[in-house]
Amino acid sequence: MDKVNEPANEMKWGGLLNEFLWTCAGVNKKILRQCRADYAKYAGMGGTILFTALMAMLSGGYAMYFVFADPNIEKLSTDHIDGHAQLMAICFGIFWGLLIFNLDRFIVNTMYSDGKHTISKDEIISGLPRIIMAVFLGIVISTPLEMKIFEDRIDHQLVIDNIKRANDARKESELGNKSFIERRNELEKERKEISKRLAKANYELQQEAEGTALSGKVGHGPIYEDKKANRDAIQKEMDDWTSAHETELTDIKQQISANASNAGANISKASEENGFCVRYEAFSNVKSENFSLQLVSIFVMLLFIIIETTPTFFKMMIASGPYDDLLRSEMHRVRVLSDQQISDLNDNVNTEVKISTEKNRSRLEAEMAANKELLNQIATVQAELLTTAIVKWREEELTKIEKNPSQYIQTGTATNQPKS
Numbered sequence: 001m002d003k004v005n006e007p008a009n010e011m012k013w014g015g016l017l018n019e020f021l022w023t024c025a026g027v028n029k030k031i032l033r034q035c036r037a038d039y040a041k042y043a044g045m046g047g048t049i050l051f052t053a054l055m056a057m058l059s060g061g062y063a064m065y066f067v068f069a070d071p072n073i074e075k076l077s078t079d080h081i082d083g084h085a086q087l088m089a090i091c092f093g094i095f096w097g098l099l100i101f102n103l104d105r106f107i108v109n110t111m112y113s114d115g116k117h118t119i120s121k122d123e124i125i126s127g128l129p130r131i132i133m134a135v136f137l138g139i140v141i142s143t144p145l146e147m148k149i150f151e152d153r154i155d156h157q158l159v160i161d162n163i164k165r166a167n168d169a170r171k172e173s174e175l176g177n178k179s180f181i182e183r184r185n186e187l188e189k190e191r192k193e194i195s196k197r198l199a200k201a202n203y204e205l206q207q208e209a210e211g212t213a214l215s216g217k218v219g220h221g222p223i224y225e226d227k228k229a230n231r232d233a234i235q236k237e238m239d240d241w242t243s244a245h246e247t248e249l250t251d252i253k254q255q256i257s258a259n260a261s262n263a264g265a266n267i268s269k270a271s272e273e274n275g276f277c278v279r280y281e282a283f284s285n286v287k288s289e290n291f292s293l294q295l296v297s298i299f300v301m302l303l304f305i306i307i308e309t310t311p312t313f314f315k316m317m318i319a320s321g322p323y324d325d326l327l328r329s330e331m332h333r334v335r336v337l338s339d340q341q342i343s344d345l346n347d348n349v350n351t352e353v354k355i356s357t358e359k360n361r362s363r364l365e366a367e368m369a370a371n372k373e374l375l376n377q378i379a380t381v382q383a384e385l386l387t388t389a390i391v392k393w394r395e396e397e398l399t400k401i402e403k404n405p406s407q408y409i410q411t412g413t414a415t416n417q418p419k420s
Contacts, residue, residue, distance in 0.1 A: 018039055027042050150297070161285065
């Protein structure tokens with residue numbers, strides 16, 4: 001096949017910007033350079049794909065910064081930059097941007113187009129999976145950028161949410177300590193009651209010994225002994241209580257202290273959370289409480305969806321131009337050339353098979369001729385041997401006749417008689 005005739009005015013270079021944008025669009029630059037009328041069209045398509053990838057890069061980097069950022073950093077600012085998180089954000093942003101760039105190029109360059117300005121039913125059906133993918137990518141890209149746009153409102157809401165989380169953590173801690181506190185209060189109440197009774201008994205015993213009690217007698221009389229026995233009984237009760245419950249009370253106090261310490265750490269952590277998930281939760285709370293911000297968020301998301309799906313619908317709607325005609329011609333030429341190569345290969349294979357068949361047939365005929373000649377030689381030798389054997393047999397029979405004709409005749413007659 002002859003190659004497509006190239007115009008005499010074919011440009012070898014379309015300009016640095018055009019060449020770069022054409023690369024982004026994924027076009028055949030050798031063919032496009034021949035079609036001046038299509039320069040702007042495919043430069044615009046490449047620019048859309050490029051800027052979508054750049055926005056994806058910023059979006060992915062912003063989101064990933066808060067994934068790896070130090071939780072103690074409350075706000076992204078020049079005064080508080082986490083070096084490790086910044087490096088990870090840059091690396092992931094580049095990776096995410098290149099991924100979106102490659103996906104957009106794939107979506108645009110594999111779209112079916114009938115070459116008309118209108119979008120046909122077949123184009124919608126064939127492009128539906130790519131449209132759904134483009135919408136999904138638009139939502140994914142827009143969310144972190146929306147959060148960056150509403151960052152001030154998110155920071156304010158984040159403070160409120162962190163206070164609420166801290167209060168919830170405090171209530172949870174108090175609920176967890178409730179049973180320990182109740183038991184501690186019960187034991188301390190028992191000890192306090194016994195201690196109060198013991199103090200009263202000691203006081204009355206001292207008054208009785210000093211003679212200031214109701215009896216008015218100084219010294220250790222019968223009433224003193226009764227009061228002393230009562231005091232000793234209460235003292236024994238206190239000792240028994242101490243042996244039975246002092247260790248338990250100490251353990252309960254230590255457990256309450258440990259729980260309070262853990263609760264303090266949890267409350268501190270809850271009040272300082274600043275990760276991507278809690279920021280997105282704060283963003284959701286902001287939108288749910290403010291309808292106008294919710295509308296703005298929806299419009300921003302729709303904007304990114306439109307930007308992401310624009311190349312797809314653009315490919316469906318554009319009419320065929322010189323580039324498309326030359327590209328189809330080139331594809332047809334390559335397809336015909338490929339078919340011709342396959343046909344030539346089949347012819348070569350058939351020729352080789354035919355030659356091989358002829359060689360096999362000639363070899364078979366030669367082998368058959370050689371076998372025939374060998375069989376003829378064998379038959380000739382067998383005939384000669386048979387003739388020689390007959391001659392020898394005749395000579396032996398003549399010798400027998402000459403020696404004893406009568407016996408030969410009798411033997412021959414007996415041999416020739418039929419068996420009964």
